[in-house]
Amino acid sequence: MRQVRTTTPSKTIAGQGVRTPVAPVRPTGELRLGIRIAYVPASCHHAARHHPIGAPDRSTPPADRTRRLGRTASAGSRPGGRAAAAPAGEDGAPAAAVGAGPIGRQRVIVNHEVRGRGPVAVVLAGSVGTDLSLWDAQVDPLVDAGYRVIRYDHRGHGSSPVPPGPYRLADIAGDVLALLDHLGVRTASVVGVSLGGMVGMWLGTHAPERVQNLVLCCTSADLGPSANWQTRADLVRAEGMASVVDQTMGRWVTAGYGDDSALREMLLRVPAEGYAGCCEAIGSMDLVGGLGRIAAPTLVVSGAQDPATPPEQGARIAAAIPGARQAVVQGAAHLGVLEKPEEFTRLILSGLPPATGDAMRRSVLGDVHVDRTRVTEFNRPFQEYITDSVWGSVWTRPGLDRRTRSAITLAVLTSLRAHDELTMHVRAALRHGLSREEIAEVLLHTGAYVGVPAANAAFAAAQRVFDEDDA
Missing domain, CATH: 3.40.50.1820 (Alpha/Beta hydrolase fold, catalytic domain)
Structure with missing residues (x-):
């Protein structure tokens, strides 16, 4: 049997599992809520307390949650x-x-x-x-x-x-x-x-x-x-x-x-x-x-x-x-x-965008690439760094869509002549919906600022990806 639970209206503090009761809302005019927030470390959320305004603290049984x-x-x-x-x-x-x-x-x-x-x-x-x-x-x-x-x-x-x-x-x-x-x-x-x-x-x-x-x-x-x-x-x-x-x-x-x-x-x-x-x-x-x-x-x-x-x-x-x-x-x-x-x-x-660095990395580069990455005791700190800080903190940000991020990445890798990285990001750009024509425009535009040799090498690397896909 599915049970119904009712509680006093309260506010939950993001990520901490803490709810604190609030005063009733006035039905008309200004909509006001009195909120008293109790900050509790995330690790202690099972012991969180309700603090009614003007009332002594009382423990809340974990079963209520x-x-x-x-x-x-x-x-x-x-x-x-x-x-x-x-x-x-x-x-x-x-x-x-x-x-x-x-x-x-x-x-x-x-x-x-x-x-x-x-x-x-x-x-x-x-x-x-x-x-x-x-x-x-x-x-x-x-x-x-x-x-x-x-x-x-x-x-x-x-x-x-x-x-x-x-x-x-x-x-x-x-x-x-x-x-x-x-x-x-x-x-x-x-x-x-x-x-x-x-x-x-x-x-x-x-x-x-x-x-x-x-x-x-x-x-x-x-x-x-x-x-x-x-x-x-x-x-x-x-x-x-x-x-x-x-x-x-x-x-x-x-x-x-x-x-x-x-x-x-x-x-x-x-x-x-x-x-x-x-x-x-x-x-x-x-x-x-x-x-x-x-x-x-x-x-x-x-x-x-x-x-x-x-x-x-x-x-x-x-x-x-x-x-x-x-x-x-x-x-x-x-x-x-x-x-x-x-x-x-x-x-x-x-149907949701990736929420973690590893999920984003796999979504952009593909499971095959991530799974074949050789992780050793020597490079583990670096792999963890790029997974958490680059993929988890930058690529997951909502300010730019993935098409735009892919285009920027192609431009930067072209300027750095990082051709190995470039080829896998050409595949990522295709996966994110950039057409071959759009990729060409990105490389052409980048070449106008970083030089013809770098752009020429980037076009050659992208063409190898296209040829492999067409084979």
């Missing part, structure tokens, strides 16, 4: 801070800069939890009607793989503020931008289920500089008709969340899922206004026209038995986003990350 379906909330807002305004653009147009927006609309700092210290940030965005516990099965594998994992509750869900609806998708996606700014995260990969996938597509279209990779699970770019969503919003406002529980369970999981009582309780906890506002956002959004502008590497994952967003809708998304690919998981309905956690976790990891 086990992975179970339920509310594992952690608040997020600047202490005594003011929530920024929502983006001004509609769902079919770019949003305004962070912090800007029409009078009366507020961007909120949503309830969130941060785990891990890796250089690559991953945002987990859930479905309408769920809270951040939806991702319990994915968090540890992602942290273990080296990622900094940020999961959150949509506005109006879990322990996030509940501004009055209706909402727009631009509002909900704008909350993610505000959260990233709040955490000091410049770019992140976005993994989203249903509404979370819609948020990912919106960000990929309107804030591409903030998005590294996208993994879009059980989602749609146009989930009309809008009248159906308005009817559902009106229903929950009038009769409460109990009015939609039965029909929702039939979409979320297959008949073979078993005991769904924890899911029902999670849905019933959602504030009716928050659920209704998100329904109205889904009903009014249409992302189809912007899919072709998404440049982030994208993986679409569909549940074979998903009646809400069937694989055909995922296929349309994958066909419209340049270079996107699709995977279909058998035996999964709409909440596939919950129903088939191992399969979805494996696919999610395959």
Whole structure:
């Protein structure tokens, strides 16, 4: 039986596994959170304590932090801070800069939890009607793989503020931008289920500089008709969340899922206004026209038995986003990350950029090259240095994409006449999508500044790679 856990809203300190309770959020006006942060060494996170404001310290049993379906909330807002305004653009147009927006609309700092210290940030965005516990099965594998994992509750869900609806998708996606700014995260990969996938597509279209990779699970770019969503919003406002529980369970999981009582309780906890506002956002959004502008590497994952967003809708998304690919998981309905956690976790990891030096090195140079590198006691310190400092600290940085890094590397190696290194990086450049013509332009441009002999030798080295590939 899947159990539900509820906790006091709190904030988790990145990489330290520490949650500290916060004061309740005012429903209107300034959105303020009182936060008291207790810094504890990462090695001591199992002994972390909750420190209620104005109350004595009390130990928190480690069992309370086990992975179970339920509310594992952690608040997020600047202490005594003011929530920024929502983006001004509609769902079919770019949003305004962070912090800007029409009078009366507020961007909120949503309830969130941060785990891990890796250089690559991953945002987990859930479905309408769920809270951040939806991702319990994915968090540890992602942290273990080296990622900094940020999961959150949509506005109006879990322990996030509940501004009055209706909402727009631009509002909900704008909350993610505000959260990233709040955490000091410049770019992140976005993994989203249903509404979370819609948020990912919106960000990929309107804030591409903030998005590294996208993994879009059980989602749609146009989930009309809008009248159906308005009817559902009106229903929950009038009769409460109990009015939609039965029909929702039939979409979320297959008949073979078993005991769904924890899911029902999670849905019933959602504030009716928050659920209704998100329904109205889904009903009014249409992302189809912007899919072709998404440049982030994208993986679409569909549940074979998903009646809400069937694989055909995922296929349309994958066909419209340049270079996107699709995977279909058998035996999964709409909440596939919950129903088939191992399969979805494996696919999610395959759709993310490498998070560690060794993973990046293998991704760029290939397993064959890395595995045949001779590591001895003499060169081990150097091999560890380049793996950790070069591949782990430089190549994993989000400021440049891998095509650009490959082009820069080719130019530098040409100028250094490091031909052995150059040939393997020509292969890496091809792997990253540079064409032979683009590689030639890089070498030609480099030759104008470092000299003809160096460029001539570089062209010869690149040609040998091409000849081997053509053989």
